[in-house]
Amino acid sequence: MVNEQNELIKRRFEELEEIKKLGVNPYPHRYDVTHKAADLIKNFTDPKDEAETEARKSVIVAIAGRISAIRRMGKATFCHIKDDTDRIQLYIKKDEVGETPYAILKMLDIGDIIGVKGFVFRTKTGEISVHCVSFELLTKSMFPLPVVKEEITETGEKIVHDAFADVELRYRQRYIDLIVNEGVKETFLNRTKIIKSIRSTLEKYGFLEVETPTLQSIYGGANARPFVTHHNALDIPLYLRISNELFLKRLIVGGFSRVFEFVKDFRNEGIDRTHNPEFTQVEWYQAYGDYNDSMKLFEEAVEQACIAVHGGTKINYQGTELDLKAPWKRIRMIDAIKEKTGLDVLSMKKDEIILYMKQNGIEFDTKLSHSKGLVIANLFEETCEEDLIQPAFVLDHPIDTTPLCKPLREYSLSQLEEMRKDPEQVIFVERFEPYINKWEVGNAYTELNDPILQRRLFEDQVERGRGGEEETHPMDDDFIRAIEVGMPPTTGVGMGVDRIVMLLTNSVNIRDVLLFPLMKPQEK
RNA sequence: GGGGAUGUAGCUCAGGGGUAGAGCAACUGCCUUUUAAGCAGUGGGUCGGAGGUUCGAUUCCUCCCAUCCUCACCA
Structure with a gap:
């Protein structure tokens, strides 16, 4: 001003x-x-x-x-x-x-x-x-x-004097930050390199870059609170997308076999070191593949991006040595729990798991206590996440954690019906979450393409929403129609681009990898 | 939302119940190979905002605002 x-x-x-x-x-x-x-x-x-x-x-x-x-x-x-x-x-x-x-x-x-x-x-x-x-x-x-001076000492060391250090001003006036602060521009050059590298890995395998709507009349594809806006001419509410998943799947139904899109997603949630209300994801969908194919592509895309920036696969993130070289470790969620706690959660009753958590002072979300699957996922997060430093895929999550993913192939159809009736049985789905440095850096499925099960899982979500859970998936009839038309066997992935960029640029705060992070408007 | 820290000149910071100080930047003068240039001099602040205590507040107290850290929430 x-x-x-x-x-x-x-x-x-x-x-x-x-x-x-x-x-x-x-x-x-x-x-x-x-x-x-x-x-x-x-x-x-x-x-x-x-x-x-x-x-x-x-x-x-x-x-x-x-x-x-x-x-x-x-x-x-x-x-x-x-x-x-x-x-x-x-x-x-x-x-x-x-x-x-x-x-x-x-x-x-x-x-x-x-x-x-x-x-x-x-x-x-x-x-x-x-x-x-x-x-x-x-x-x-x-x-x-701001006048920032650089001094080169006799030993060749560079000392920066009076750096423009006020983080608030740096984010609000990024143009000044870019001019005067050493290294800021480099971070953003690297961000672009990373995105370019991911894009070229996907294109190498024949993925087509597409564009889907940001303004949606039904939001979906993730569990999150949306931003709501209003279209004047049509006089209807619209939502800023929380995900583009359901649209990319519609394109697979439409006959594209491999598609991807870099998108801004918007989630009306808290802001902290790893969360900004708008953030970048790349999602890709591959017909005729399963989540094993997605794991391979995911680790290759990250490995290549790392090489593009660092020339190798080893990085140091804030003092932690990480090696992003593929292949990454793969571990089932229940095995991770067993490794860490010694518990065989499958042979335990839901209430026994809850009792274990209470007795061991493990943070427990009572809103999720109605489902054994959610209790297991809760236990995993509280006990295992902290050990996931080196890149790893955590596989096979309980079905209650997502309505969009296909159950494990080992279940027979009749077995599935039986299991659904018994609340002490947990159905697992072919989902994986990649972790690096304790952070979830993505999410992927063998996609659910059974329209009857899809509708039922959406109905479960709506029911849970009525039961008080805040972030459940809404019903989307048009999406179900698309699945009814027939989606081939498909795998899909979402990758948190900002977190990948943070890791590869050694940035502490997501705001350091966003040119213009969200800030509260200034008074006056 | 809870806890902690911070907010003083354009920038980086010090100070502390009696209306403010340094370095850099700015301004004036000198200087034709300097580099955190140098030398001499000058100006610049309602000390985040609003109240309160006090003879007197930038300093103490309360509230508010903003930012950072942390916990919770957000899988």
Whole structure:
């Protein structure tokens, strides 16, 4: 916000007027850039002799960027400009650029964008620099930027002085954060690399990128509270998607055999280090495959993304060594519980499991106590998740945890009917959740394509919703019709892109990997 | 939602019941190979907001706001 009263800003307005008086447009239309800072530095070689030094002076480059530091020494000035590749030092002499340009130079500030022409040389102190023959103001900056200084010690260590550290301002004014803070831009370059890599892995296997609605009249595909909005012309409520799962499955019904989509999902829930109300997932669906196929593709996509960013599969996340090399460990949920607690939950009654949890001080959600499957899932989360550091797939979840997944293939049809009638029997489904560093980084199924069972599971969800559970799946008749038309055997995956990016960029907070994380609006 | 921490100049921070201080940035002057440039000087703050206690509050108290950490919720 420009506060006219601020002395520093007032000063810049005065300078702007003086610059205009000198006949200079502080906001010209274009500039021909011939080189980038990183290339100039990378390609520089020291001249062999005097003659070559002289010859170099006629090799003129044009470069543009934002002034990040300026050192005036009377009739000569050094400054650093930053373009999108690197920063480079400029050397400008009064008797070479002329009286008026030098007067303009005196009025330039950190933050202004300039274009310069000159030749590349190495200074006495060894820094590759551009010796300017002319320069042009390209954009006057009216807002004083934080001044971040870098010091290179004798040992080559880089010390950053007075970094722009206020996290709130960094997130709210990301443009400033990107300009002045070292490493921020790199995180987002890596984010793009990761997404590109995942996309290319999927395309390698013939997946087609598609687009499905963000505004939905029935939300679904996950258990979460949605954002509600309203369409004026139709006078109906609409929901921002919590998932695109049901639409991608409709496309499989429609005859696409492999589809994927990177999407923003919106969930009206709490905000913390790993949750933002809007977040990015990539979901993919593969006809004729099962969850084993999805596991292979998932671990390959993450492994490749890691290689794209780090050149290898080993990373250090906040002090934890992780190896993302495929294949990852696979473990059934009930085996994980047995490994950790020694319990064989299948042979225990629901109430025995609950009693065990109470006796052992294990956090227990009483809202879920009506179902043995949910109690088992609850026990798993409270006891096993904390050990899932290295990448692992946790397989075969209780059916009550999701209405969209197919039961294990080992059950016969009649067996399933029997099991449904007995509340002490738990039906498991072909679902897996990949874990890295204790985080769920995705969710996948052998997709349910039995329309009768699908309808029944939705009805169960609606029933549970009436019973007080807050986040149950709504009925979606059109989706059931699509399943009735016939969806081939299919497997599908959702991957939490933001969490993958956090892991691969060593970021502590999801906000560090979102360019513009949600912030409360500011007063005034 | 509970607990803890923080909020002082454009930035990074110190201070502390008597209306504020440093470094960088800004401004003036000197300086034609400097680099956290240097030297000399100058200006800049309703100390997050609202109340209260007090002769007096930026400092103590209460409430509010924002941010961070943490727990809960969100599988």
